[in-house]
Amino acid sequence: MAGLATPKSIVVPDEKLEGAGINVFVAEVTKVDAESKKVLISDGKEFDYDKLFLATGSSSFIPLIEGKDLDGVMTLHGLPDAEKIKGFVADNTPKKLVFIGAGFISMEIASLFAVQNPGAFDITVVEFFDRPLPLMIDKDMADPVKEYLQEKGIKILTGKKVEKIIGENGHVTGIGFASGEKLDADMAFINVGVRPNLELAENIGLEMGTFGIKVNAFQETSDSNILAGGDCVEKLNFITKKPDPGRLRGPAVMQGRLAAKRLAGYEIEFPGVLNAGGCRMFDLVITATGFTEEAATKEGFETVCASVESRSKHGMIPGMTPWKIKLVFDKKTQKLIGGQIVSHTVSPAREIDSITALIMGKKTISDLTTFMSACNPDISSEPSLEPITIAAEQALQKLKKV
Amino acid sequence: MPDLKGKALMTCLDGRVKNNKSTKGTIMEQGEKLVIVGCSGAGGPAAMMAKKLMPNVDVTVIRKEKFFIVR
Numbered sequence: 001m002a003g004l005a006t007p008k009s010i011v012v013p014d015e016k017l018e019g020a021g022i023n024v025f026v027a028e029v030t031k032v033d034a035e036s037k038k039v040l041i042s043d044g045k046e047f048d049y050d051k052l053f054l055a056t057g058s059s060s061f062i063p064l065i066e067g068k069d070l071d072g073v074m075t076l077h078g079l080p081d082a083e084k085i086k087g088f089v090a091d092n093t094p095k096k097l098v099f100i101g102a103g104f105i106s107m108e109i110a111s112l113f114a115v116q117n118p119g120a121f122d123i124t125v126v127e128f129f130d131r132p133l134p135l136m137i138d139k140d141m142a143d144p145v146k147e148y149l150q151e152k153g154i155k156i157l158t159g160k161k162v163e164k165i166i167g168e169n170g171h172v173t174g175i176g177f178a179s180g181e182k183l184d185a186d187m188a189f190i191n192v193g194v195r196p197n198l199e200l201a202e203n204i205g206l207e208m209g210t211f212g213i214k215v216n217a218f219q220e221t222s223d224s225n226i227l228a229g230g231d232c233v234e235k236l237n238f239i240t241k242k243p244d245p246g247r248l249r250g251p252a253v254m255q256g257r258l259a260a261k262r263l264a265g266y267e268i269e270f271p272g273v274l275n276a277g278g279c280r281m282f283d284l285v286i287t288a289t290g291f292t293e294e295a296a297t298k299e300g301f302e303t304v305c306a307s308v309e310s311r312s313k314h315g316m317i318p319g320m321t322p323w324k325i326k327l328v329f330d331k332k333t334q335k336l337i338g339g340q341i342v343s344h345t346v347s348p349a350r351e352i353d354s355i356t357a358l359i360m361g362k363k364t365i366s367d368l369t370t371f372m373s374a375c376n377p378d379i380s381s382e383p384s385l386e387p388i389t390i391a392a393e394q395a396l397q398k399l400k401k402v
Numbered sequence: 403m404p405d406l407k408g409k410a411l412m413t414c415l416d417g418r419v420k421n422n423k424s425t426k427g428t429i430m431e432q433g434e435k436l437v438i439v440g441c442s443g444a445g446g447p448a449a450m451m452a453k454k455l456m457p458n459v460d461v462t463v464i465r466k467e468k469f470f471i472v473r
Contacts (some may be wrong), residue, residue, distance in 0.1 A: 017463060020449075021457070022461045023460070025463070026461050026466070039439065039464065047435075047462060049437040051430060051436050052438075052439070054440065055439060055440035055442065055444035055448060056440045057440055057444075218428075224428075230440070230442070231441045252442070252443025253443050256444035256445060256451070257447045259444075260452035263429065263455075264456050268412070300455050
């Protein structure tokens with residue numbers, strides 16, 4: 001969407017696969033006969049298999065609301081969607097853009113429109129929950145984000161339930177809320193999540209979980225000759241070990257590789273997901289991993305949380321920008337279970353990977369008080385102000401007060 | 403689906419199976435065919451890793467979409 005990458009550059013190129021000795025066919029699989037171990041494609045051709053790996057992915061979920069099929073209602077999951085959006089904007093020159101759902105894709109696309117065409121659009125983001133990025137960050141972290149985006153000219157309406165998309169002559173003209181309010185719109189962008197593509201797996205008769213094909217930690221399905229991975233399978237949360245609806249590319253890549261390793265004789269288990277992710281809006285970078293405080297509470301954890309303001313460089317170095325981290329701990333075990341970062345530069349936001357590693361290492365508040373980071377005046381805060389240790393110190397003191 | 407509960411994993415330090423009792427029937431042999439349906443997040447890496455680790459296995463990818471957005 002940003003125009004920073006060519007269509008060809010954003011996929012695994014067929015030449016790369018073919019160069020490695022892999023046969024590639026662009027076709028739709030219409031049937032899998034698990035008894036005879038055959039795959040049938042749309043032109044009638046059949047492929048025998050000894051092992052089958054299903055990576056059928058997911059598709060954008062468009063809620064069944066009135067007006068969803070109007071011209072000017074957009075979603076974004078694949079390149080054709082991006083081309084459709086660009087084509088619509090070029091042909092129709094919409095002025096009023098409404099984004100339904102303040103997830104990271106909506107927020108990134110909204111900010112891209114504002115960055116690439118300053119002042120050209122009247123942009124509004126509508127969110128059912130009380131803040132933008134509600135699945136990534138808590139309200140105390142999201143409020144400054146909302147304020148920042150509003151300063152940049154993006155209106156953010158929270159706590160609003162969209163009831164319908166209004167149209168005239170087949171075209172979008174507005175959004176209708178459950179409250180009865182209306183908002184004018186020339187284009188409506190819906191991104192409220194994805195759903196797994198399960199038709200093939202269901203037709204085979206594979207066992208299903210709540211969120212997709214049921215697999216064990218080696219990506220094996222209920223058919224011993226079929227493995228599956230990525231958005232089409234149900235993953236377990238690393239912390240709770242319960243089924244998790246998260247569908248992100250990082251775990252998909254790992255699951256694909258793990259399945260291949262399994263077939264090659266390795267016995268490495270998928271550890272579960274933390275839904276670590278990030279997004280960028282203007283110069284604001286937001287990353288998160290594990291549970292937010294709100295999500296942890298919903299999961300039944302009693303939490304201890306700490307937030308720390310930090311610096312991208314030592315205080316005396318020109319170009320220093322502020323950033324903020326929030327850590328979420330389970331009060332009972334004192335283990336780290338989540339982290340959120342809001343930063344005005346990219347590099348501090350990458351500290352989220354340290355948080356992920358610390359969660360996966362099952363580190364506690366006490367452990368984190370001795371966390372040692374790589375410090376340098378030009379690339380980090382002062383060692384005495386390292387925010388992970390400061391947050392852990394805060395959490396330690398909160399526990400002491402109780 | 404194999405039940406992993408209580409299973410003693412006999413693995414080498416690099417994760418390869420030392421005693422392949424638990425994976426009997428899983429490990430692919432020379433000349434066998436692996437078919438992968440889909441080639442985005444999981445399918446592409448599965449194909450590349452499979453060919454790297456098992457060069458003598460016949461790997462075929464069947465993809466419906468011409469393009470995916472990479473996230």
